[in-house]
Amino acid sequence: MVGEGILKGLAETARNFFGSYVSKDRLTTVQYPEQREPQIEATRDFPFLVYDGADWQQGMRCVACQICEKECPPKCIFIEKSKDKKPDAFGKMQIYPATFNIDISVCMSCQICVEVCPFDAIKMDVEYHQSSDDRFGALLLNKQRLSKSNEYYNAIHPTEASAVDAQRAEELAKLEAKAKAAAEVKAAAEAKAAADANPALNASPQQPAGDPQ
């Protein structure tokens, strides 16, 4: 019968129309911005810099190694190294970025900077309300605007951040153990040197401060 197919199709639209009153998967509309869908954890848009502790300048993890700047496909990162050094989270003296700019009008959110960063310093943000009427100033993020705390990182990507934190804690523990072992070895060597104080000529060569195992 001519028209049978059309009627069948209309029955389908009717099912969807009435179904939308009872079934959530037939009515998926969300009244943005009043209602918002919960954000998916893995979501990424633009990079930000992670800092530990309360002060963004002191706790900045970035050591201005410029790997992300080199690897960034659209070359949207600009870094200038500092002249002086500051201690990083592991207590080692490191240089830090004097300038760190990301032009998010160029950034394509590919996450390659995050993958190549050996210091877990750059991560992907989820903040998508970036619209502005200032095309150049507002979309060129400087070091201060890029810096966000580790707590913020933990809040937006809990699984990933806790894995990173655990890894860093392990590294720190390892370093501390190493430092402690080195100190013990040094103390033992000093004690030994003090014990056979006189024959200073054949003093044992300084032991390497290696792994305690």
Add this chain to the structure above:
Amino acid sequence: MSTATLAAASLNLEPANESGMDQLLEIAMGPQHPSTHGVFRMNVVLDGERVVRLKPVFGYLHRNHEKIAENETYLGSMPYTDRLDYMCPLTNNWAYALAVEKLAGIQVPERAEYLRVITGELTRLQNHTCLIGFLMQDMGASGTPLMYAFRQREIILDLFEALTGARMMCNYMRFGGCRVDLPAGWLDQAKKVVAGFPRFLDEYESLLVSNEILMDRTQDVGVLSKELAISAGISGPMARASGVDYDIRKVDHYSIYDRFAFRVPLGSHGDVYDRFMIRLLEMRESVNILQQAMRDIPEGPIVDPKTKIRGFRPKPGEAYGRIEGPKGELGFYLVSDGSPNPYRYRVRPPSLINLTILEDLCLGRNVADIVVILGSIDIVMGEVDR
């Protein structure tokens, strides 16, 4: 044929009434036309309603993809491949990763192969869903089928976002595997989506397949003969709708496709209706593959540990990696001279090659059919122009 030749040919259209045919009308459809799937122009010469000549003009979205890739590291052009066929980023990633793996001789772990198949087939589902929605929109079925298609597609894109971090610009595959493992609960969610997909297909089919208007608009329209399909290098669902039994998943056995039982649907008429039906049938087969893959996926590493992310330099040589993308044969040809960036990088885009026969399909048809035929080819201008 290069874009330049086509553009030149389009400018050299002779005066419309040279062969004694008067009343010919030359019009430009596009580039800003909602039915052109992007910025694409067709210079059409019409005799009344009939198409006498049609010249496709493209290049409006050209962004030098291949040359950019030659100045990028191998990894650096991975995110750019997302932007080729922006409807299906994961298959683009896959084809590129496959070419580089061939070039550098990298093995892919088992689990990563499964992840690739799962994401690739999900991509095929969402691409075909969308395509049918767009085709209906082109045909004048404003809204309803497209909205149903997009509703379903969004569910799959949510899966992509949960896995890769982005709905469309996934940047997920890496040389020798994938970037991240499945997050907790992802597989269950995906199983649920795939299990619900046949119901969507049933509904969609009862909405459209036997619709008389659709049949009138599509049957015997834009017939592509088997011979022309083969000689023009047409691939993918378009070739199969013309009865060409050519599916690279079956021909090349790339990745782990020989482990799954699935059929390759073939059309017999090669018209728009067959192309539409082929996609519906292919989606059912994809659901099949997905169910098998999600059942069998093993534990294990997801990336070859020997592959470096930075300082990746394959030894000199060349390689061509190709996969059965949702639109056809998607291939990447790479020449390495041992430096960190490819010496030559070439994409074989299925959309472009399938588009080359547009004139043959449209000659003698009405203007309104052009839109439908173009819609059934399934093009994405990001891939055509590169």
